[in-house]
Amino acid sequence: MAKDLLEHIDWSQLECLNEQGLHTATNALKQGYREQDELYLESDTDEQLLLNIRFNQRVKLQSIVIKAIDADKAPKSVKLYSNRPHMGFSDTSSVPCAQELELTPAQLKGDPIPLKLVKFSNVDSLSVFVESNQGGEETTKLCKIALFGSSGEVFNVAEIKKQGEEH
């Protein structure tokens, strides 16, 4: 059963290359921000984006949601890389990608796109490389990225404390 992996994202290590100063990756990823279509992530000097997401523990990824409302500027070719922290644009041509997606307008509405479970069964760091957009525009815009999957059995210390207080 896939759950939203939002709580497992390590925000201090989040990095997005080629994002505009006012339209950053947090707009697409963070709870609340990602629900607002007016808060979006937009690329800067050209149409490509490279998002490096670290997790605070190893997770299994099952599906990804990428939502974009601007049809022409929406991402088209997206490559996902697993466990390659600090990827740069120059690495994308040499490092093999775990999965490549060609987004259709239907998928861009926000439907979860299933991922190859085998490739994403033990992910510590995910890199999302947006290579091109639908309309060949100069910049790419997207308003939401959500990751679904499962995490391992975690010892939740907060829960232990709660039980202690009940006594």
Add this chain to the structure above:
Amino acid sequence: MECTVVCIDNSEFSRSGDYAPSRFQAQADAVNLLAGAKTQAHPEATVGVLTMSGKTPRVLVTPTPDLGKVLNCMTNIDIDGECNVSSSVQIAQLALKHRQNKNQRTRIVIFVCSPVAEEKEKLIKIAKKLKKNNVAVDVVSFGAEDENAEKLEAFHEAVNSNGNSHLVTVPPGPVLSDVLISSPIFQGEGGGAYGFAGGAGGGGGGGGGGAAGGDGFEFGVDPNMDPELALAL
């Protein structure tokens, strides 16, 4: 926490004495101070040095936290030829790409005291590539400020992302190092002064630029660094 590669202009133009004792020596002093400031600011910060003129640009020191290596290499630089800014920047980018600690932010500091040969459009293209890869660039223009003004301003505008990059133009007259110490280039991340008593408005935001020569706090103690001592004096 940064990895900085400093690009030195060791062209024939740097022999000129309009900045005492010579453009090259003024530059060397500034680089030594800059490297010291950066390595002091953070124990894991690294600084590398690259010369832009000569047959090809050369990396003299790969980014290292060891200030001694940087100071040492500055004494062995020859003045020769003309600068090749575009190749130098590409090589600097490569050096940054191969840094050991990938968590460091990347920065290039370029000293320019000779006319830049590259066309404005080429510089803008280079700047965009740097910006795309999250590399901040500080440019110190002195010696050929008027000729290079338009090109360097265009370069700065294209590479600047949210104020992370700076262009400081130093006219002949004041000591190069002094002007730089009070400029945003030395003020560093978060606007923290690197403990220099001469830092204008010490610790405050990087707005610095321009105030020539250290303001010098009374008694030479920066109140932000040591408020108790400053009060006592």
